[in-house]
Amino acid sequence: MIGVTSDSNPDLTGTTSRAAFGGYGHVVTPEDRAAWRDVMNARAQVAFQRGQEAIQAGRLQDGIFWLERAERMARQSPNVIWALAIAFLNIGRVQSCLERMERLYQTYGLREAAFLSVVCLVRLNETAQASSRLGTALSKFHILPELRQLASQLSKSAGKPGWCTASNAGWVEVEATGSIRVLLDGVEAGRGLCGRYKLPDGWQKAARLEVRAGRQHVLGSPIDVQALIRCESLVRATGKGLEGWLWYPAEPDHVPSVTLWDDRSLSVPEFAADVDSDVPLSRPRSFRLEKNCLPKGDCGALLLRDEHGRPLVGAPIDPMVGRLVSKRGRLPERLRPVHVEAWPHRPRRPRGSSGCVVVIPVYRDLAGSKACLRSVLATVPPGIEIIVVDDATPEPKLANFLDMLAQDGKITLVRHESNQGFPASANDGMRLAAGRDVILLNSDTLVCSGWIERLRARLAFTDVGTVTPFSNDASILSYPSVDTENMVPDGSGTRKLDVLCQALFSQEDACIDLPTGNGFCMAITAECLAETGFFREDLFAQGYGEENDFCLRASAQGYRHFPAPDVYVAHTGSTSFGSSRKALMGRNLEILNALHPGYDAEVAAFIERDPLGxxxxxxxxxxxxxxxxxxxxxxxxxxxxxxxxxxxxxxxxxxxxxxxxxxxxxxxxxxxxxxxxxxxxxxxxxxxxxxxxxxxxxxxxxxxxxxxxxxxxxxxxxxxxxxxxxxxxxxxxxxxxxxxxxxxxxxxxxxxxxxxxxxxxxxxxxxxxxxxxxxxxxxxxxxxxxxxxxxxxxxxxxxxxxxxxxxxxxxxxxxxxxxxxxVPLEDDAVLLSNVSGRTGVISGRALRICVVGGLSRWKGYDVLLSMAQCIRAMSLPVELVLVGHTPDDETLIAAGVKVTGEYQEDEVLGLIREQSADIGFIPSVAPETWCYALGILWKSGLEVLCFDIGAQSERVRCSDRGAVVPLGMPVEFLVRFILRRWGPVS
The missing domain is CATH 3.40.50 (Rossmann fold)
Structure with a gap:
């Protein structure tokens, strides 16, 4: 699928109609925006399909035109980017392909993009860089079969003794000269000549797989084992049983298996057809377990693991949740829905201090975790214990850093033997609170001096359940924007915002009831934690939604949730790519709304009221x-x-x-x-x-x-x-x-x-x-x-x-x-310096006329359409191209006009030059007060034709770089005039 997000809504009049862009008293509804997005999506999809069809028919240039149009209409669509990159590679536009492959790799970690970037660099004769890139790709991904010979060539040119690639099936293959050694985390696991080596049991727990010839690494060594075995997955409960999917992005052709709760192994060969993934070329494989395959009765949570022993995303999973979300069957007490309603609040009285602990679950990201812990250690007041839960980090340097802090007595360290997810990690830390208040803090945050004292001040009353500070990424407590992504401030920016929040703080803002807190940094009173219980790790697995469920359960006990507007905490947020996170969020939101009917409406009402606005x-x-x-x-x-x-x-x-x-x-x-x-x-x-x-x-x-x-x-x-x-x-x-x-x-x-x-x-x-x-x-x-x-x-x-x-x-x-x-808006003398004058069109080629911009009716849409119809009817040697868009591209395209689609300002000159146009045309039929399109055409080096009206006519007349014709000239005469003046010359 491809998609666009444009909210613009031009009409064919092209005027500044209020219906076109909204304004005072005119509401653009979500339905309006959705309808317009549907229109734009359909256009982009048509362009994409026409591009694919043209390429399959061997019309590569036509295919590229349509795919470029689709790319401009759906700039973030990885499928369009991928298809266009491959088309560029096939016609020899290697640099254009490389740019897109690098973008796909940086955004999605795409294996195919990593290897095809190598191919591009080879074709650009950047052999040294190609060898380096290939080594990086082989260290993270299983090789593409088509690149085996190239790998041998590049390893030789790089002076390497060979190359290697590893598989999730538990082997490493080596193409090398001479004797080699295979080492796992420095321990020898094999030696001999080139060939395939089976890895010993437990190899999946290693961090580093090396292949050496003497003291020299082969190309691709050392292999990042954890990158190789990274698994995208999800399991969810339905009314019919359990269903899910999984795949290994580093080796999509590997057929995965699932290890069930009773250690049975289930092979998963079938590709999934309905996984919503933003990753191009994703190849998840699906499985289903019907009710009769599950343990009888209320069996509790079941653990499903991948073949490397790690829980699937969404596991452990309680099959009874299928009854909850499908609303079929009798539910056990723990899963009975509780409607969101105005629960009576507890008395608001001062409460005594019970002490406080800071709980920080940690998994990966050495740099971010270090920055977070250092900011906490620099600001924590005496008597506050810092409990860090290491959720089996795959990064040895991070584990060593935590060990060092624990040995120095700066933190209390809890370490999991296997990864259990955020809810379980938070729970293990909170269990050690022993009757004290808890501040739950993500490891991707930065805090400022006095943050704990200010949060604790908000916990000083008996009716308080949780308190959450402001942040760049905190849902309803985000700043500056609640509904769009904010930049992550650096340390200095965080401190400035924190000081500003303190300066503007008022007690009224601190007494605003929130529907929920946010777990990135959430202070919880000891009484609330004792009565509400811990996070539901049995339902929310690796996380997302667990703190919302906790807050709703606390609300049912009479506790309230408040903001701490005088505290600002920077939050990096998730930087992971892939489909698991998005899928888990959707699954857990479904569970959350089934458990607490009315939650979505409550949050929507809060956002509508915007009491913190x-x-x-x-x-x-x-x-x-x-x-x-x-x-x-x-x-x-x-x-x-x-x-x-x-x-x-x-x-x-x-x-x-x-x-x-x-x-x-x-x-x-x-x-x-x-x-x-x-x-x-x-x-x-x-x-x-x-x-x-x-x-x-x-x-x-x-x-x-x-x-x-x-x-x-x-x-x-x-x-x-x-x-x-x-x-x-x-x-x-x-x-x-x-x-x-x-x-x-x-x-x-x-x-x-x-x-x-x-x-x-x-x-x-x-x-x-x-x-x-x-x-x-x-x-x-x-x-x-x-x-x-x-x-x-x-x-x-x-x-x-x-x-x-x-x-x-x-x-x-x-x-x-x-x-x-x-007050002229441009310097025409500078623009005209690019126009050399008429050179004439080479005989045998049609005259190409270029129009630029968003073409509305007054900008000449009707004129261009009539010209196209005339050219086609009279079989004239003229081609029309619009570098831009209209509200009705399809009619123009059907009449024979090439329409490139919307462009960004820095693209337009390149787009015009790609059309090999002979002249520019301003078809506006109303007097323009200026005309930026005229300046663009001159800047691209083209003479320009326009009608005798408005600023466009004034400027062309003064330029001596074009022609002016009477407004209303019949299109037949107009086209004949153009052919006489600029037509082919022998």
Whole structure:
């Protein structure tokens, strides 16, 4: 499957219609977004399928065109990336293939990508690097059969005595000259000549498998045993029994087996067809165990292991959970659902101190675990015991580090002989608490001075069950953003955020009831732990959902869950790839909701209320104010549709910042507006949203605090009416930058409903047009009232800027008392330096015309479609290509236009050059105020044709690098004109 996540929703009018991008009073529902994603997914899927079909038919170039289109529409789809990389390799675009293979390997640890990167490097004559990469790949993966001969060649060129590869079946194969030795963790396991060596029992527990010829390693040695035997798996209970899947990503062709609870072995040869995996080329194999294969009655949790003795993800597993999730059959007491409801709270009285321990389960990640433990040891107050549970880490250096801390008396160390998962590890640590409060802490966190004291202060009352701090990754307690991924702050950033949280803390924020705590850093009172019991390791296996279940059980006992807004803890979060984590999360969420019906609704209601939103907004304000550093600020008001307006605003922001201002932008939302600092990193301050007009005083107070000295209007469509008078509330001047004709045309683009330029009639003509075709203002405002309001706002503005002289002349006709200042958005002289002039098309090849951008109706969609139909009907030697997209690509494609799909700004010049275009064409049928597409075409070296209207015509006429034709020229004449001027030459 492939997929896209775009939330944009352009319409064929191409205007700044509020329906196109939302705004004040216009709600884009989740259903709207889902429907648009479905449309985009379908487009991407069609492009992917057409690419595959073309390649299978031997039309490689066509296949690559379609796959590149699919890649641009579904940029994160690994299946598209993989297919396109292979196609590039087949036509000799090796560097393009290598770039994608490296991306797949870095993101997914993909075995095939690791080995094919080697192939690419060989073809690029990077032999030394290819040998190094092959050695790395062989140390982690079983070799691809097709690369055996290449491995021999590369080992020889690298000066190695040979190469080796190991298998999950328990053997290592060696191709080498002379005598070799096989060693497991330094202990000899075999010696002799090249061939296959069976590994001794227990080899799976080793960390390092070496193959040496004398003192020299063969290529691929030492082999990382734990990487080789990494298993992706899941087991779940259903109403029919148990089902699951597993595979070894380092050796997908290996047929795995499952060891059952009674030590029977079950071979699993069949490939699974329904595993939701983000990993390309994943090959999980499925198994099922019907009820009659399971122990009779209520047998408790069953342990299922892979062939190397490790529990499958999701095991141990209680078959009775199948009755719970399927809602069929009688349940034992331990599994009876308890509905989420408003349980009575315990009395809120001060409680005495019972002491405190910090419990830290550890599994892998030496660097992260070291950083976490060092931050804890540096901040823990006297008398606080640190209990570390080593869940059978596969990293010897991490185990040694923990041993050293234990020997020095800095931690109490508990060590598991085999990996048991987070819930069991947390439980083993909490059992040692002995009546003390517990702070459960992940090993991928960073804490700051005073964090324990502040958390314990929140535990000081009898009704408290758990307390959770703020973090970058803590679900409903995340900051800055709750619903999107946040950057992980470094040590300095963590300390700054922690200090800021302390400074803004209020007791009211600490008394907000949470539906659940979060186990990444959760303080638990001794009484709550004693009455609620430990985590349900029998249900949640390796983890995800166990702390939510614990909190819900605690709520049923009358305990409450609170935030600690004055504590900030950095959290790296899961960095693992693969399908097991995602599958386990889905399985455990299903169990959690079956155990506690109503939990999802409770969390959704909390997110909707967002009682911590005000605190997050205060944090955002303080952080932006800190960035100001005493400077004055500029405020740029824009719509929420991006495009050319968004580009201009960003360039203006950068210019103001260079002049010493803090430059902020104001965008509309369905309820009001949001304040942003475009120069900040992603999600720097996403909570500065204000409901208007109710929160207008708060918005004004925020802008006064940020010392706004001037406002620049770029677009007010979609904004609440009070934004138009914001300058009065702030007592500051404002300027206007005109981007389109919304100031006098309610349809904005000067087109009627048939897509024709209206000719800019008098007011009566405008009113007749609006009466017939409607407008896009989103306001109930007659044309005379619109013009009157615009006149007043222009008169009160300091400067009214326009991008071009054509725009100034056009606006002056409607507002003769206003002085419009042309401010060009690009330097045409620089752009034109790339255009060498007409060279003519080589005889025998069709003339290629390139159009650039997102093509709406006023941007010339109808013109391009008519041209394509004319070219096809008359069999003319002309090809049309759109480097961009439209709301209806399919119709254009069916008419013969190549449509590349959406692009990113840094891709567009390369895309144009790939088309080997002869000229550029701007088919806009309305007067543009500027035209970034024209600049792009000139920058790519093409002469440009356009119609005699707007800034595009003005600029082409001045350039002497193109041609201007009358607006409305019949497409037959237009195509003939193009062929006469730029057609093939002999």
């Amino acid at each position: 005000q605190f997050r907004r205060q944090l955002d304000m303080s952080r932006i104010d800190e960035q100001r550093q005493g400077r004055s600020s500029m405020l740029l008001v824009q719509h929420d549709a991006g495009g050319g307006v968004g580009r201009v605003v960003l360039e203006r922001v950068q210019s103001f910042e260079q002049q010493g201002f803090l430059a902020l932008t104001l965008r509309p939302t369905s309820l009001g507006c949001k304040l942003e600092w475009p120069m900040g990193e992603k999600n720097f301050a996403p909570n500065l949203k204000f409901t208007l007009p109710e929160e207008l005083p708060l918005l004004v107070a925020a802008l006064l605090r940020l010392k706004i000295c001037r406002i620049e209007w770029h677009h007010l469509v979609g904004h609440a009416p009070c934004v138009r008078t914001l300058h009065e509330d702030l007592c500051v001047p404002y300027d206007v930058f005109v981007h389109d004709y919304i100031w006098f045309c309610p349809r904005i683009s000067l087109l009627d409903g048939n897509g024709r330029y209206c000719g800019e009639p008098d007011v009566a003509g405008c009113e007749a047009c609006i009466a017939t075709w409607g407008g896009y203002l989103g306001e109930d405002l007659a044309v005379p009232d619109l013009i009157s309001r615009s006149q007043r706002e222009f008169r009160q503005a300091g400067t009214v800027m326009v991008p071009s002289r054509d725009t100034a002349q056009r606006m002056t006709r409607h507002f003769p008392q206003t002085s419009f200042l042309p």
